[in-house]
Amino acid sequence: MAGFIAMLVAAFIIDRRSGTRVEIAPMVLPDLELVGSALSASRDPVAMTDGEGALRAVNAAYRERFQDRSPAGLAEPMKDLLEAALCDGRAEGEAASAKVLVMRAGQKQDLFIWHFAMEAPTDTIEVAARRVSGAMGERLGKAGVLAVLVDGDGLLVAANGAFTDRALPDLGNRGAAPNIEELITHGDDGSIRLAAEGLDASPLRLVTVPLEQDGSGAATMLLFDSEQGSGLAASANVQVLLEMLPIGLALVDRDGRFLMMNRAFRIAAGIPGEEMPAYPGDLVVKEDKAAVADAVRRNARGPAMSGDFPVRLARQPGEPVALTVAGLRGLGDAAVLLLLKDNSEEAKLKRQIAQATKMQAVGQLAGGVAHDFNNILTAIIGHCDLMLMRHTPGDTDYDDVQQIKSNSNRAAGLTRQLLAFSRQQTLRPQILQLPDVISEVSHLLKRLLGETVQLVVKHGRDLGAVRADPGQLEQVIVNLAVNARDAMAGKGGGTLTIQTYSIKADQVADLGSEILPIADYSALSVADSGSGIPAAILGKVFEPFFTTKEVGKGTGLGLSTVYGIVKQSGGYIFADSKVGEGTRFTIYLPVHQVEEEPKNKRRKPNSGDSNNELWGTGTILLVEDEPMVRTVAERALTRHGYKVLTATNGEEALEIVERGDEIALLVSDVVMPLMDGPTMVREARKTRPKLPILFMSGYAEEQLRKSIDIANVAFLPKPFSVQELAEAVRRALTTK
Template sequence: MEIITEYNWLLVIISVMAAIGSSFVALSTVPRIYSASSGQRSLAWVAAFGLSLGTGIWTMHFIAILALQMPIPVQFDITLTAISLLLAIIASAIAIVPLRSGGHLKTFALKTLFIGTMMGLSVAGMHYTGMAALRMNATMHHDSTIVALAIAIAIIASTAALLIANRLRDTRIFSQMPTKTAAAIVMGIAVSAMHYTAMEGMRFVELAIPHHFTEVIDPLILAIFILIIAFLIQGGIIIMALFDEAYTISEESTRAMKQRADINKSLSEILSLALENMTLSETLQKVLDVLLAIEWLALDKKGSIFLADSKSSCLKMVAERNLGDDLKQLCASVEYGRCLCGLAAERKTLIFKSNIDADHVTRPDDMEDHGHYCVPILSPAGLLGVINLYVQPDHVKNSEETTFLTAVADAIANIIQNKQLESQADKIFKAIDQAGEAVVITDVNGVIEYVNQAFCSNTGYSEDEAIGQNPSILNSGNQEKVFYEKMWATIQSGEVWQGEIIEKRKDDTFYPAMLTISPIRNSSGEITHYVGIHEDLSEHKTLEAQFRQAQKMEALGTLVGGIAHDFNNMLAGMVGNLFMVKRKMKGMPELTEKIERVEKVSFQAAEMIKQMLIFARNEEVEMHQISFSAFIKEAFRLHQIVIPENIQINKEITGHDLMIRSNPTQLQQMILNLFGNAVDALKQTKAPAIILHVEQIHADQNFCVKHRDARVGEYAHMMISDNGHGIEKEHLERIFDPFFTTKEVGKGTGLGLSMSITIVKSHDGFIEVESELGIGTAFHIYIPLVAEKQINAESETLTDASEGRGERILVVDDDDTLRSTTAETLESLGYKTIVAENGRQAVELYHSSSTDLVLMDVVMPEMGGPEAARIILEHDPKANIVFATGYDRADSLQALKGIEEIPVLSKPFQISELSRTIRLLLD
């Protein structure tokens, strides 16, 4: 007979509440499984989950059986009951294993569905094993459809429970309470629904013959046992979970504090590297060392840092650690957009890869699998570089790492910008400090805060001496007070002041300077400092004076050249007429002697003109051998005109020829400078006197010790001394400096002695000065002697001219007097003459008449001598031609290119010299 059953609804509710409560406890253990830091702790919490959910399901099952009231006694088989309990616990534990230590389940993954199905079958198996454990005098009959439905509900409920657990795997016990409570209710009702659905598919038929069962347990005892055990288990598990969560939170807090401390320490170390005196590359190497030493960062111990080159759109590796040679070469330069670092540069975003993929295009042959953090280094101005760090394959990206690495990139950006600014500032500082012009920076009150090296070398003040002082330490007194007042008014108004001034060195010597003062403003536009640039104009003034002197000498040379031509022509006419007078007065020795004196004076005048030309010539004259003593005698006669008559002159010039290699023009300039200084020094002297002393000396070792510029050998020594006021001792060391002068302002250029020492040095000599206040000054010039060459000088003795033999000579000159005098002189020697006043007439006469020789001036109107000579030689290559010029012989020779073999006589020439030259050509 079928037994009629009914439910005790209070027990039904208790069974459902038991399922809900155990579900809540089980869900509370899931975060412990997920976050367990060790495998043992994870397995322990897997067991706790299985025990919690398994006992909860089992408790709900047996309370629900107790809720089913039947008119017959019901008992339970102990063995099957225990098996059903273990089955529930084991199935629950196995199902939650995928969530261990950070694991997770995907909603529609086959793995999730498989585990849910197995857990559902296990729950169903627990149910039917528990039902099989019933011992009563009745048989159970199951509806297969209901059984299938119950199993399906078990599978769905199990899968839902797993997905809910997966969703709440990273929560705390009492966090998200509404969600967790709702999840527990859903799980509890779902499990209960499976049980009560299965019970609806069962029928109980009472046995006709009652059975007696052994190894059974009374339902009341079992119920009490189940409730006590369930309460203890669930309470113990929730308490253990609370303690474990508190411990984990404490661990996490400690770890977070340590991590924050490590982060702060690392960032502090990285930022402090910017303060060390290292190059940017060295600094970034140290940054890599700091990063790779951080324990909580899951990094391989290798990486690199690149700097961006915006012009070429490339990254340049500047620092690396533990990269192989292949990678160093392949990654030395990376284009934007290429490989991971290039992508980070192009996108300006952090790139993370847990493994090598298609984006990782740079791959050496032996490369092992790995991951990357590629972090762009950014500034407001744009990309500065990229940090490239290696991680283990399959590494999981987390926010702590990305946040820290982004902060590191920001710190490195500051380092790069600071180093770049430092480098730029260092270049600017070195450029200013090593500039050729003196630079002074003052505050708004004019107190010096900075001076460069040029300032120290130009002024003689050291940096320590100058800083804290006022630029007025350079005031020479040559500018009036109002000058400086205008200067200050200009710069205080914010304008730039520029002007040429005379400044004073520490040793009280003066020098010209171009001063430019500019205001320095802050970001608000306020003037905070002034910068003054002092350009020493000494060398510029020297060159300027030399240029002006060169212009003067060029003009003088032109003037003297013109005068010399006319003067020499007049002397030539005079010599010619004297020659004819002397021939007519043969036998009258008293008169001829006087005529010869006049003739000699004429040639001395011509020699003086030559010296004037040498002195005035602008071009560089080659060094050649001269007699120093003879030159000084002639030079003295030339310069004597600049010496006032009230000055007594004592000459002591050796009679020996002191042969030196010299430039006469330079020697003339030096002697003029020294005589000029001596004359200026004697203006206030009552009995002024100048001594000129020239001698030969032998410089031995003792002499060289006393005169440091001397070398062992023979020297020509010239002394020019005066008995003037003398030179102060502190000025002696600087008298040869350009623009240094002891004369009043406007009375001297300060260049004379500077030029003199330059001239002496160009002659391989040296110059010394002795001076005593109130006694006078002596300048000693030493020039080395050279071996004397044999010079076959023409005798100055006037000899008789060779007589002509009636040959016809064409005399060509634009000076009427000289032309007629020359023709008359030649005729007196027995020659026939015809005359022409320029080259064109000479050519016509030569072609139209029989001519044996042409005596022709060089420079003439219409056609000069050289052009006429070329035309004549073109028609008659054997023509005899002699040039006579009143200009400098060297200048005249320059016009004779191609006809250099034609003899050249310098006017005034001796008639005997002219006669010999003519006879050499005609004979």
């Protein structure tokens, strides 16, 4: 006990020297190791608790920040940190706006030390103060500009050397920070002077730049020496400063006329050359002229204020921009300051993000609808196949069943369009040349276009090979050609030009596109001489169900399908159009770098395959939550000689696997309630690592393989026929 008291006395002396006071709550006396850990904490908040999280000791910083609250109750992650420290001896994490370290301490290791490393918030005033008093302020001082930063109450926060030398010659004798009103005097004529230089000094011009958007709070003040004449044109410092700023600035006199403007303002307002309009209202559309003139008049003749409001420039009436109007005093003829920022690129980026977000959301919806619809079509097509097995051509019901199956296949094509738009369809990519694809589809195009449309095909040289699904690429060309034909119908026909050419990486860089990555591409352009697309709707042409055709003549899925196929193939598509001159769609597909041959090539069925070769033996475990799909698949596999065990979900399938029955193949859906297919397969392979797997899904194989990450699995897209199911099972059983 004597040693413990001596230690506390030493700790008290150390704490007095460091300026940190530690308050100890009522507690059970700990051992020497625990007390040493608590007293060695930094000035950050530190607390000591027992295993239940109850406080045993805190320092002053902790009490000031969190009062008497237990660390474990400050935020939900705190309990997890306490449990982790209980197991591992220490734990680190982030909570309560701090980085938290929890350590076990004490001879019995039953107490915990909590250390909070608080994150310092970004202080806008502090950043501005460093700039004003640093190198930037010195550069302004060399240009003859006095710079000073004041807070919301007008107290001096920072100043550059030029201001300090002239306005605060007795800075060393001052105590508290002075108010800017004490350092500046106002003459009867509205002139401004430094109080330290007296009334006989030259007047100054003052420009106030608020730090906050609404003009309240701290502000930076710039003071310029007045030169001979009261005209602003005589102040070279102001002109040089305005030209250096990246924000569009202009000065207006009390009559509302422009005095001067910098280059950034001319660019943002679209003013050509050195031309300068007379009034600010001349820059905006007719509807906004009155609002701009009223704002300028109120700030020029009333109390000095500032505010911003949206206006539409005459050069670009469809894009509102923010115009800031601020009143000026003591700057000669200038009475109003206008700020204008060219945010067209920012607005364009926002539109692109909004468009991409909308396309993604609709794509997810379309993919979900197509997935559920594929289950229905699988059942319909499967039952049709089963019925056709019991009928022969010539039977009364054979043609009806065949017609049902044909219509179901047409519906399956519609779901493929939805999946193409949502980029979730199953592609069969191949290494191919664009001229070969166009050659394959050119005969079909001539029949589709008719006699009034002339088809012109041009091919460039040195085209690189691309990797894409030839069937889907043909669909892209057909959709674009059909749209072009309809666009030229109103003009009595025209010319459709399909062109291929190579574009190298350096040419892509010269394009300056922010969307197209720099790489080698093989380009395909489809141009028509039709009526063109107005600029207002050009950005919507790839949206699903958007069409400019008459009711009943278009679904709005053509271009959205094109967009989905191109994006899923790793390419990019752009539309360019002028009303009355035609439209051009340009597709950029990356040049495929030829590597080693793919390890797993899909085996093409031999022309001599027969139904007898699809028969097999063995037990197949079929897992499918949709009863109609499960029934069709079970009957189809049974008719081909297999013994089929069925399960409605992953948990039921695992129970069958654990029974020890011999299973030759596991056929499972991917998306199921409770436990999905991949999770179930991982659990099953823990006991049967060589079990063959065949996944069925309405989603794209490429997308699933990226997310599933399970080796040695086969895939069967929905909807499928009975024969396709039998072929997929046969391949999965024979593939080693």
